[in-house]
Every structure is written in C-alpha cells, then in structure tokens.
Amino acid sequence: MTAPLHEETPAGTAVVEPAGKSEQAIEGRSLGRIAWERLKRDKVALAGGAIVLLLILVAIFAPAITALTGQSPNERHENLIDPLFSTPKGALGGISGEHLLGVEPVSGRDILARIVYGARVSILVGFLSAFVAVVFGTVLGTLAGYFGGWLDAVISRVMDMLLAFPQLLFIISLISVMPNDLLGLTGTGVRLLVMILVIGFFGWPYIGRIVRGQVLSLREREYIEAARSLGAGRGYIISKELLPNLVAPITVYTTLMIPTNILTEAALSFLGVGVKPPTASWGSMLSDAVTYYESDPMYMIIPGVAIFITVLAFNLFGDGVRDALDPKGTR
Numbered sequence: 001m002t003a004p005l006h007e008e009t010p011a012g013t014a015v016v017e018p019a020g021k022s023e024q025a026i027e028g029r030s031l032g033r034i035a036w037e038r039l040k041r042d043k044v045a046l047a048g049g050a051i052v053l054l055l056i057l058v059a060i061f062a063p064a065i066t067a068l069t070g071q072s073p074n075e076r077h078e079n080l081i082d083p084l085f086s087t088p089k090g091a092l093g094g095i096s097g098e099h100l101l102g103v104e105p106v107s108g109r110d111i112l113a114r115i116v117y118g119a120r121v122s123i124l125v126g127f128l129s130a131f132v133a134v135v136f137g138t139v140l141g142t143l144a145g146y147f148g149g150w151l152d153a154v155i156s157r158v159m160d161m162l163l164a165f166p167q168l169l170f171i172i173s174l175i176s177v178m179p180n181d182l183l184g185l186t187g188t189g190v191r192l193l194v195m196i197l198v199i200g201f202f203g204w205p206y207i208g209r210i211v212r213g214q215v216l217s218l219r220e221r222e223y224i225e226a227a228r229s230l231g232a233g234r235g236y237i238i239s240k241e242l243l244p245n246l247v248a249p250i251t252v253y254t255t256l257m258i259p260t261n262i263l264t265e266a267a268l269s270f271l272g273v274g275v276k277p278p279t280a281s282w283g284s285m286l287s288d289a290v291t292y293y294e295s296d297p298m299y300m301i302i303p304g305v306a307i308f309i310t311v312l313a314f315n316l317f318g319d320g321v322r323d324a325l326d327p328k329g330t331r
Contacts, residue, residue, distance in 0.1 A: 035248075038324040045320020051313035058116055059123040066113045071099065073117045074278045077108035085295060093298035101302055104285075105292045111299070114280040115306055121269075121281050122310065125195055126262040130254050132200025137207030138250060142238060144208070145215025156212070159205035167202040168267070174198060175273045188279045195268060199261050207253050214249055218242055248325040255318035259311040266307055282307050 039045060058065065066072060080094055081087065086106045088094030093102030093111070101111040144155040175194055182190045218224065219242070227237050268274040269283025277284065282303040289300035 035324040039320055042320040045317055048313040048316030052317055055119055059119045062116045062120055065116050071110035071113045073113040073280050077103055080108045087296045093296050102298055105296050111302055117280040118282045121275055122262045125265040126258040128196045129199035129261045130257045133203035133207055134254055136204035138211055141208035141211030142215050145212040146219055159208055162202055162205045171198050172273045188275045191275055199264055210249055214246055218245055252322040255321050259314035
C-alpha cells in the first residue's frame, strides 16, 4: 500500500484559513446609520436635541403639567397683587412654592402655566409652517430644477418676488382684516391658521432655491442618465432617484427653519397680531412685560429666556445634523 501524502508547510510560513472562519464578515452600514454615529459624537448637538424633545413633550402634555402644579394658565390670583403698584407681592415677581416662576402683574396668573401653554403655540406654528414651506419648496424646486426652460424661469421669478416681499407687513395686514369665523375656526384658531399658512408660504422660496440647485446638479449624474437609457419615466426618476438624494439638505434646512418661524410668531404676538388673549404666547407676554420691566423684571426675563433657549436648542441641533449628514462641509 502507498503511504498517505502529507502537505508540509515551510518554517515561518503562515497558514491561510478560509475567509469567515477566523474573522467575522464585514457588516455594511447605511448612510443613516453613519450619520447617526457621527451625530452621537457631537455632545452639543445631542444636548440641543434633548432640549428640543423636552419642549415638544412639554407642549404635548401641557394640561398634565399644569394639573400637577395645581395652576391654570387663565386663573387669576388678584390677592397676590399689590393694589397700589399692580405688581406681585414678594420678591422676584411673587415666586413661591405654589407659583414656581411667579405671577403676572395686574392679573396674578401663574407664569409657569402660561409658559407651558405658550410652548404649544410656538411649537405648533414653528413645525406646521415649516411643513408647509418644505412641501411647497420641495415640489416647486424639484420641478424647476429638473424640467428647466420656461417652467424654471417662471418659478425662479416667483421665488425672487416672494423673497423681496415684506412678509411681516403682509401678515399684519392680512390678520387685521380676517374674519373671526373661518373654516369652522374662531378667534385664536383663525389667527393660528393664517400665521401657519402665510409664514409657510413666504418661507418656501428659501428651501425651493436649495432644492432647485441640488436637482440641477443631480440630474446630470451618471445614474440619472442610466435610468433614462433604461426607459425610466420622469415620474420614476424624480420619485426614486432625485427625492431620496434630497432628504439630507431638506432635513438640515428644516431644522434651521423652525426656530426662525418661532421667532416670527413671537414677533407677531409681541406686535399684537398673533394669538388673541387670554391665550398664552411668549411674544404677548413680552409685550405685556414692557410696561413693568422696571418694577417686575422677572416677568420679562422668563419668557425671553424661554424663547432664547428654544431657538438656541434648535440651532445647535440643526448644526449637528448638518455636520452629520455632510461631514466634508465646514462651519
């Protein structure tokens, strides 16, 4: 019988094992997961995102929060007001165990309850007006960038006209002539609807320009030409090839648009054309505090700090999202 043959390995030579036995297979990562891992390393952006989430929860659960504190946003406590100066009794605007942020001058309403309910108005207007702007801007910007020609010229001129239009003055004049009853809404509901639609309508050209520029660049890419050569229609190319690549810039700009809308709502309420009293609004609280900024500075400081923290949190989170989705960009 012939002896079995044995393979000899020269000294110092490593034996190569089949792939998958000595090490695990490499796992692919999606773009979303890569962006999330980058965002997790940005502690400042995460802090801003946590504050944004907290504000959203405060706005949603405002009735439960005020029920825990035992205060209502429209309940008056005139016994806590000095009848001579119309300012809260006690130091720091009447801050106490029952009224953690004090009470308003004249009426004695709890400031914490009104801040919590004011967050509802700011978050609602900020998010919904941004949604309106994103829808209009994405649709019209995509059409202008992809089809070009006379359609691009018309949409671009409309965007230029709206960017030059005095938005704030138009909103003030429009709200002033609006009826108190519209589409089943009354009073504050009508004003909220008008603010959301008008702020969103005048905000879409900003995101429309960004989307148009991105589409002008994307439509010349090789994969778009390949889709055309394979017989893909315009609807397929726009919905399946272009829009997925627009998610990142749209997301980034939306996070930066929301705080601008919140500031616009606060400015309108400060000027007296926002929500109607006694509905709580941070801007209207600042407007009322102008008369008492010397005798009761806390009444001005508290809503001012609320607006400042909200806008700062959204901006920090927006910057973090931008850096996570576009790591090659610079601040």
